[in-house]
Amino acid sequence: MKIHTNSIRKQIGNINKSYYDLITHEIGDTNLTVPQVLVCRCIKDEPQMVSSISETVKLANSTVSSIIDRLEKNGYVTRIRDSKDRRIVWVAGTEKLTQLRKKMPVLEESFFEILxxxxxxxxxxxxxxxxxxxxxxxxxxxxxxxxx
Amino acid sequence: MKIHTNSIRKQIGNINKSYYDLITHEIGDTNLTVPQVLVCRCIKDEPQMVSSISETVKLANSTVSSIIDRLEKNGYVTRIRDSKDRRIVWVAGTEKLTQLRKKMPVLEESFFEILxxxxxxxxxxxxxxxxxxxxxxxxxxxxxxxxx
CATH class of the missing domain: 1.20.5 (Single alpha-helices involved in coiled-coils or other helix-helix interfaces)
Incomplete structure (x- = not known):
């Protein structure tokens, strides 16, 4: 049993590594990183709250916020304050993200299915x-x- | 089949999240982070090269280097130049790391077995x-x- 338990950890490592390798290969010479791709995937037609993106990508709110900072700087997303409750901030994709999505299947949820x-x-x-x-x-x- | 494929991705997310949660809970109020714990685990009795640590933790050499920078600053590891080939750098655990390891099962390879x-x-x-x-x-x- 000892051998299998350590092997389970190694296989989880291999699976994560392969998934990252696939995304890295797909994003190629764009200026995106893997965590940025994972966040972009969460933003489709509807703007999202940081907390719901964090929940989906399983990263801390603070980490997701700094990823969004860089995506916003590069023109892929934009932050919008809620018109009714100014404390709420929505993250929306820009036209630049829509254009990129058309060229890159890795930005779609369905990429995992194709695998x-x-x-x-x-x-x-x-x-x-x-x-x-x-x-x-x-x-x-x-x-x-x-x-x- | 469509449902299962997306569920597979979600379960991998849950597994990774749980493993991180467990480590985060175990490290408690130390000043360590999860990636630092994963790197510390690789350094046992023998000093290691950055490349072999990267291979084990499935992170880029540059990422592992910056994790080691912080661990060195906090006194847990030390870099040693190879006496024969000055281009080779070894990463060794300090006495502070040995002491910490005694108190924290999460720093041991066997933590996954206990689970x-x-x-x-x-x-x-x-x-x-x-x-x-x-x-x-x-x-x-x-x-x-x-x-x-």
């Missing part, structure tokens, strides 16, 4: 069930540790 | 096989994309 097109349905099912098991176990552990 | 103690062997096997399948598929995709 799995040539994998048979049974394997996808098996992968999904195991990841669900692992994710639930780890979330349970987080809850346990926080209670201690 | 899985209460999961039955069959589930661990299933998780391992599925992750291996997913990792291999994604690494194959990276190779394919790079060839295009």
């Amino acid at each position: 799995f097109e040539d994998l048979d349905e049974e394997s996808v099912e098996q992968i999904y069930r195991s990841l669900e098991l692992l994710a639930n176990h780890m979330m349970k552990k987080v809850a346990e540790y926080k209670k201690e | 899985f103690e209460d999961l039955d062997e069959e589930s661990v096997e299933q998780i391992y096989r599925s992750l291996e399948l997913l990792a291999n598929h994604m690494m194959k995709k990276v190779a394919e994309y790079k060839k295009e």
Whole structure:
């Protein structure tokens, strides 16, 4: 069991590394970084709040804010204050982002789907069930540790 | 199949998030960050080269270098030039890191094992096989994309 547990960590590392490699390869010579791509994906037709982007990309609000700073500087997004509640800030994509999205499938949610097109349905099912098991176990552990 | 593929991405996100949460909870009120913990784990009894640490933690050399800068500033590691080849730099743990390691299981490789103690062997096997399948598929995709 010892060997498998360490191997599980290594495989998670390999999966994350491959996903980053794929995105890095796809963004090529644009001036975007991987975290910027992940944030851009969250902003579609509707403006988003920083908190909902943070929730989706699983990064801290402060990290997402600094990613948005750089995206705004490069003209891909813009911050808009809510007309009714001035404390609320919305992040909206610009025309420049819309144009970029047309050229880059990696900016679309569907990019992950394309990756799995040539994998048979049974394997996808098996992968999904195991990841669900692992994710639930780890979330349970987080809850346990926080209670201690 | 569409639902599962997007769910796979979400579960990977949940797994990564839980692992970060666990480490964040364990490091508590020390001045360490999660990437610093991952780098510290690589430095045991033997000094390491930046390139081998990068390989283990799956981060770029430049990222690992700046993490080591901060760890060195806080007295946890020290850089040593190779006595035979002055171009080679080794990163070694200090006595302060040894002391910290004794108090924090999260700094040990075995932390991941402890997480899985209460999961039955069959589930661990299933998780391992599925992750291996997913990792291999994604690494194959990276190779394919790079060839295009």
